[in-house]
Amino acid sequence: MSAAAPIRALRRPSGGVAGLWLALVALAAVAAPLLTPYAYDVQALREAYQAPSAAHWLGTDEFGRDLLTRLIYGARTSLSVSATAIAISVACGMVLGAAAAWFGGWFDRAVTVVVDLTWSFPEILIALILVAIIGPGTTGTMIAISVAYLAQFTRLTRAQIMTLKGETFIEAARSLGAGNAHILLRHLLPNALAPVLVSAMLATGDAIILEATLGFFGLGAQPPTPSWGGMMSAGSALVFKAPWIIIFPGLTVAITVIAINLYGDALIAALDIRAKLRRAA
């Protein structure tokens, strides 16, 4: 992947707007304590259920906590859990997929069977089962999401390597005496990287939704740590009384996920790898 591609993606109108939003959310997550005068976990029950105002831009929640503050801290949870989970998933998926494609034989068959099996279940189901086993909380959610998406990256990497394996430049490298590790690390994986990274980008959007879903069921970050899904869940019971408690986290999740998808699309166009992605799916 050329270094200029992420920048080129920003030049497209949709990619630019999306990139701006994502940068904003990421910045807010990193600089959370500097951006807001409120604490995310201190209850002020007398100030509960306040509608948006000058003091509380997005209103207060059922415990009188500032909603914007919780949304910003929630970005920390949601983004870090989703991004870390996908990073783990990509790393493990690439190793597994590359090894399966490269070594072939019974190892390849075993990996393919397991991957296809998990691929046939919806991610949410796998994640729910895993969280039930590991236990609720951010670590559990992270592991659950990374396992849920493992199949996708394993398949994608395997498909990339399988096509690249027969190319003449690999043949050339081998005849020059290059070993397995050298060919895999220096020739195959770099060439397979672009589509994997783009699909990781798109999967992060899905992972944010999955994290929010687990949070909505109360299985994600445990209170008082805010997460977007947990906030929506609390708000869903209060939708008539204080609709802002569910609306703002909901909008944030929606806009962030759309932004990730738009930027991902822009990146695909900039890299011109649409065909490669289609082949793997």
Next chain:
Amino acid sequence: MTFPFRKTLLSASVSLAALFAGAAVMAQEAVFVLNTSEVGAPTYNPIKATNLNKATTLIFDRLVSQAADLSYHPWLAESWEEAPDGMAWTFHLKKGVKFHNGEPFNANTVKEWLELFKASENAYMTEAVAEVQVIDDATVKFVMSRPEPNLLYNLSSSYMSVIEPKSYKELGDNYGVTEVYGTGPFKLESFAIGQETVLTRNDDYTWGSPLSKNTGPAKIAKITFREIAEDSTAFLELKTGGVDMLLGVPADLIGEVKKEANLAVLTMPGQDVYYMPINVTKPPFDDIKVREAAAKAINQEEILASVFGGIGSVADTFLISALPEGHVPDADKIHYDPVRANALLDEAGWKMGANGVREKDGQPLKVSLWTQSDSIFRRLTEVVQAQLKAVGIEAEITTFDSSMIRDQYKTGEQQLAVRSYNWDNADIVDWFFGGDRLGYPNVSMFNDPKAEELRAKAMTGSKNMEERVANFTAYHDYVLTQFPMAPIYQPVDAVAYNADHLVLPDTINAPGIGPVAIMDMEVKE
């Protein structure tokens, strides 16, 4: 190609006819939504069920009915006498009562029905009855193995709904699922587990409980009970006219219902208690001082006001306030007392640390706090967490799916939890604190020799009601002084209904909305 056209025309006229027919019977029909806690009840078999929904109480009658003041009144039993030593009860049964399948109700029915309880899920209901003697067609005598002052309560419970023994034996496990026969004011027309139950009026019914004005056939001809798991969805259905009544409305929705001009709310004393079990076996809670401190850190008034909008009342004992066994000495009631909580923790060696969390020997006072995934529990638990933090106890919340949390309790790993129960008899103290039920239901893992002694006396050593009340009060009082839990809140039972469509009776002489209320209910023409 005229055929498709004609078919369309035909189906259009058919649906039009259905529409008119629907409008004609609309007037006598009603759609109720079951309380969310009753969603998914798998059977209408009272002998084997551990969760029965409200529709059960319309399909079956009971021998005894209970009034709003918890006193007992005739129903299928017209009168009864208890032997002075409590070792026998004689019931005189109403004559002319018939089951939905035409079978008569008489003394033999009662004998056969009670025998079915043996080795069933609800065997404890009839445990003290040694033998049922048929004196004549309308008289039965229960010979007791020990005095059971709680017998009338058991007989008034929906788990002692009188079933039809013949079909019960024939249908086996299908009884209560595919077919069910009782003597009640409504017959089962259809039942889809977790979805809906349709009941139609029993036109032969003339033996209603004297607690309702109408003892003849019900005024409503057909009732559909729908099961909706989410309270806010059920409320939307009520608001948009899809249903006529919600049989359970959580406190935080009552205000929203009252905002609607056509909707009304009826509240009655509730039978739920919210509380925080404290696992007495897990350090630091093996120290009674720490238990008392945690219990007295809970600010019940603040929770009532902020979480439940001031609707309902605070709980300061383990029992609902309607029960006489709840009248323990004021000093033993558990109230918010931050000064005492802090002093006790200091005394126990837990000194306030720099970050607001207490420490002892370098260890922070960190404990686990379990809750279930229903939104009301999650909200309540976060407030409890903040209140514990105020005295220096850091509680980490773990949320479990409501259907799985009982299995989690069985591991005994919990320290603190927030939960609730629904029961209107003092024997619930035995259920949740009995030393032979550690884990679940005894979430507190409480097993105390003195408590066991008082428990045995309360459960089986009472000859009459006064003795039972005294024994249970003593047992309950002792349990409170050991702080295996902190009482939090007592909700009200609230139903919301469409006042344009339903007319509810002015007074309901029953502990909750059930057959007594529904018999007097009318649909507006």
